[in-house]
Amino acid sequence: MSSSPHIQSFFDPATNTISYLVADPASRQAAIIDPVLDYDPASGRISTCSAQRILDAARADDLQLAYILETHAHADHLSAADWLRQQTAAPVAIGEHIRQVQEIFGDLFHLQDLTADAGDFDLLLQDGQILPLGTLQIEVLHTPGHTPACVSYQMGDVVFVGDTLFMPDYGTARADFPGGDARRLYRSIQRLLALPPSTRLFLCHDYTGSQRDRHLWETTVASQREENVHVRTGISEQAFVALREQRDAGLAAPALLLPSIQVNIRAGRLPPAEANGTRYLKIPLRLSAGN
Numbered sequence: 406m407s408s409s410p411h412i413q414s415f416f417d418p419a420t421n422t423i424s425y426l427v428a429d430p431a432s433r434q435a436a437i438i439d440p441v442l443d444y445d446p447a448s449g450r451i452s453t454c455s456a457q458r459i460l461d462a463a464r465a466d467d468l469q470l471a472y473i474l475e476t477h478a479h480a481d482h483l484s485a486a487d488w489l490r491q492q493t494a495a496p497v498a499i500g501e502h503i504r505q506v507q508e509i510f511g512d513l514f515h516l517q518d519l520t521a522d523a524g525d526f527d528l529l530l531q532d533g534q535i536l537p538l539g540t541l542q543i544e545v546l547h548t549p550g551h552t553p554a555c556v557s558y559q560m561g562d563v564v565f566v567g568d569t570l571f572m573p574d575y576g577t578a579r580a581d582f583p584g585g586d587a588r589r590l591y592r593s594i595q596r597l598l599a600l601p602p603s604t605r606l607f608l609c610h611d612y613t614g615s616q617r618d619r620h621l622w623e624t625t626v627a628s629q630r631e632e633n634v635h636v637r638t639g640i641s642e643q644a645f646v647a648l649r650e651q652r653d654a655g656l657a658a659p660a661l662l663l664p665s666i667q668v669n670i671r672a673g674r675l676p677p678a679e680a681n682g683t684r685y686l687k688i689p690l691r692l693s694a695g696n
């Protein structure tokens with residue numbers, strides 16, 4: 406059993422995302438999980454301030470970056486993975502089922518140069534795959550449901566669960582994106598909740614809740630089992646699926662869905678500049694029924 410990593414958290418208030426810098430204290434090997442590229446949709450302005458903060462923290466601790474890990478293709482923020490790769494030469498990794506997400510959205514965005522071998526990612530991870538991190542190990546757990554490609558990263562008694570679970574008072578993530586599935590999400594969550602009760606779970610998002618105004622992103626298997634409003638012990642798969650699907654039916658598309666996905670299925674690589682030197686995102690237009 407490997408010991409625990411040293412964990413630094415970076416909260417992005419614009420998107421309620423938490424990125425992580427995880428390190429093996431013995432070897433100083435480190436990984437960054439779910440880094441955010443700052444993006445203002447009104448002005449089209451992007452900045453690497455948030456990602457730079459993580460890099461600065463890594464450099465302050467004399468860490469060597471071994472991986473940039475994505476838990477999934479996020480639909481609410483742009484990923485800074487590609488920028489960090491350029492700064493550090495660390496490989497960008499994601500679950501192998503990203504191919505399915507790329508297929509769906511590659512068509513929507515007409516990304517003709519998106520190759521079948523998942524192109525912009527360096528490592529496509531399989532369930533159970535082990536990534537060595539100095540004296541520690543990162544085990545990949547395929548935890549689909551929110552998206553078909555979601556993975557969690559387990560390091561000893563710590564798991565980075567992406568959008569598989571939220572804090573117990575908030576529940577779970579939506580499962581209505583293309584390829585998402587509430588039943589699979591329930592089963593993925595059960596897999597996580599079968600880990601020892603003291604296992605520490607680190608989330609990718611926190612939106613606070615009706616009973617608190619402070620953002621939190623660390624919880625345990627025990628408190629999820631006891632308190633999660635959607636999946637605590639005793640809530641059946643059938644009851645969860647009914648609740649999740651009913652809630653999802655009333656949710657609007659995330660504000661940054663279209664800008665995010667076209668960049669994130671390419672590991673955060675921005676579209677190439679056009680002849681005038683400017684990069685453009687694409688917004689596919691669809692006529693509403695009845696027009």
Ligand SMILES: [Fe+2]
Nearest residue numbers: 478479480568
């Ligand atoms: Fe997500």
